[in-house]
Amino acid sequence: MYAKEMVKQSLPLIIFCGLGAIVTGSTLILMTGLFKTIPGLIVVIPAIIAMRGNISTALGSRLGSAYHLGVINSDNLWNNELKQNVIGSLVLSFLVSFIIGVLAFITTLIFFRNIINIDPLLLAIKLIFIVLLAGILSGSILTIMTISIIYLVFKRGYDPDNITGPALATFGDMISMFCIFISSSLVGAII
Numbered sequence: 001m002y003a004k005e006m007v008k009q010s011l012p013l014i015i016f017c018g019l020g021a022i023v024t025g026s027t028l029i030l031m032t033g034l035f036k037t038i039p040g041l042i043v044v045i046p047a048i049i050a051m052r053g054n055i056s057t058a059l060g061s062r063l064g065s066a067y068h069l070g071v072i073n074s075d076n077l078w079n080n081e082l083k084q085n086v087i088g089s090l091v092l093s094f095l096v097s098f099i100i101g102v103l104a105f106i107t108t109l110i111f112f113r114n115i116i117n118i119d120p121l122l123l124a125i126k127l128i129f130i131v132l133l134a135g136i137l138s139g140s141i142l143t144i145m146t147i148s149i150i151y152l153v154f155k156r157g158y159d160p161d162n163i164t165g166p167a168l169a170t171f172g173d174m175i176s177m178f179c180i181f182i183s184s185s186l187v188g189a190i191i
Contacts, residue, residue, distance in 0.1 A: 105123060
């Protein structure tokens with residue numbers, strides 16, 4: 001009985017996740033011109049996607065556990081427990097984004113030094129700013145989405161362990177990729 005319920009809750013979402021992965025991969029096609037103008041941008045993409053997935057799914061797991069334990073409920077959603085988790089998630093997003101930007105710049109200097117056609121300081125500024133902007137944007141969107149998913153899953157009586165992980169991983173990939181595209185387009189146009 002439990003396996004049947006798990007399949008019923010998870011299968012449609014996992015099919016959607018497969019489609020989401022295709023959309024995420026397709027976004028790379030839109031970015032081919034940016035890869036040429038911003039060396040090292042390709043290095044940033046897996047790191048940001050992994051960061052967002054890790055932070056969002058960890059937040060979803062913590063909130064799911066808090067719901068199971070009765071610390072958070074649909075009537076008292078925005079309590080101190082939720083606020084602390086949200087603040088922690090956003091602070092992690094900012095700090096890890098900055099570190100990824102710096103590491104992407106260093107990696108680009110080491111491995112792609114022969115194709116860098118812009119001033120290294122300008123490249124550092126571009127990469128760090130792209131990663132910070134994408135990380136903060138995707139972090140904010142996914143935090144709101146995480147809270148919404150947890151709330152809806154419990155309202156419908158589903159097990160959050162069957163829903164939140166796959167949903168947040170897929171939405172995290174899609175939103176992070178979109179935010180990388182937006183931030184790199186903006187930075188490429190401005191700087």
